[in-house]
Amino acid sequence: MPRVAVFCGAAAPTDAVYVSAAASVGAHLAEHGVHVVYGGSRLGMMGALADSALAAGAQVTGIIPRSLHVPRIVRPGLSTLITVPDMTVRKARLLQGADAILALPGGFGTLDELAAAWGSAAHHEHAKPIGLLNTDHFYDPLLTFLNGAATAGFLAHHPHLRLENLAVVDTDPAALVDALIARAAPPPAACRTLASSRAGT
Numbered sequence: 788m789p790r791v792a793v794f795c796g797a798a799a800p801t802d803a804v805y806v807s808a809a810a811s812v813g814a815h816l817a818e819h820g821v822h823v824v825y826g827g828s829r830l831g832m833m834g835a836l837a838d839s840a841l842a843a844g845a846q847v848t849g850i851i852p853r854s855l856h857v858p859r860i861v862r863p864g865l866s867t868l869i870t871v872p873d874m875t876v877r878k879a880r881l882l883q884g885a886d887a888i889l890a891l892p893g894g895f896g897t898l899d900e901l902a903a904a905w906g907s908a909a910h911h912e913h914a915k916p917i918g919l920l921n922t923d924h925f926y927d928p929l930l931t932f933l934n935g936a937a938t939a940g941f942l943a944h945h946p947h948l949r950l951e952n953l954a955v956v957d958t959d960p961a962a963l964v965d966a967l968i969a970r971a972a973p974p975p976a977a978c979r980t981l982a983s984s985r986a987g988t
């Protein structure tokens with residue numbers, strides 16, 4: 788069962804379009820048999836994501852820092868809830884267990900988690916596909932920033948991370964989940980055998 792780490796806003800955004808997009812992502816991930824890993828909150832988009840994924844039969848793991856492990860914040864009834872010492876450990880744990888990463892609209896926390904995922908990919912710590920849900924073109928300014936950084940040469944020392952490969956971007960939750968799962972799929976058995984024999988295993 789593929790595991791997808793989802794980053795998204797803990798706040799309830801002013802426009803309900805974001806919350807319904809999060810719910811739609813949860814349902815589509817469940818449809819694909821994905822094990823959802825996220826921040827464990829019941830609030831905002833995080834809550835909408837978890838509610839819909841659980842309702843559609845997905846396994847959902849929450850990873851929450853001790854400071855946020857209070858009834859007002861934790862989503863009860865998760866398949867698994869892991870408590871970690873702090874936000875930094877949580878960020879690492881979210882990334883470690885995942886086969887793919889999906890960022891929905893959010894604020895500081897979401898941006899922090901997304902930047903960490905790109906930062907560690909830049910240093911060859913993982914090659915997990917990253918998806919950006921561009922609801923209402925929320926991520927267009929960030930994509931413009933990345934384009935500018937590439938044009939100015941700030942990404943040139945990470946040639947394996949070409950701009951067009953940084954993320955799968957879509958405004959449609961179903962299309963994005965389909966594309967991300969396709970990228971996260973393990974290679975067919977024959978390729979795996981060839982790759983392992985080349986590696987001498």
Ligand SMILES: CC(C)=CCNc1ncnc2c1ncn2[C@@H]1O[C@H](COP(=O)(O)O)[C@@H](O)[C@H]1O
Binds near residue numbers: 827860892
């Ligand atoms: C005081 C209060 C209601 C706090 C609730 N705060 C939070 N609860 C759960 N996860 C969080 C929280 N703040 C940051 N995160 C993490 O950062 C992201 C959300 O942060 P933000 O809302 O985008 O910036 C999530 O993916 C989650 O992993």
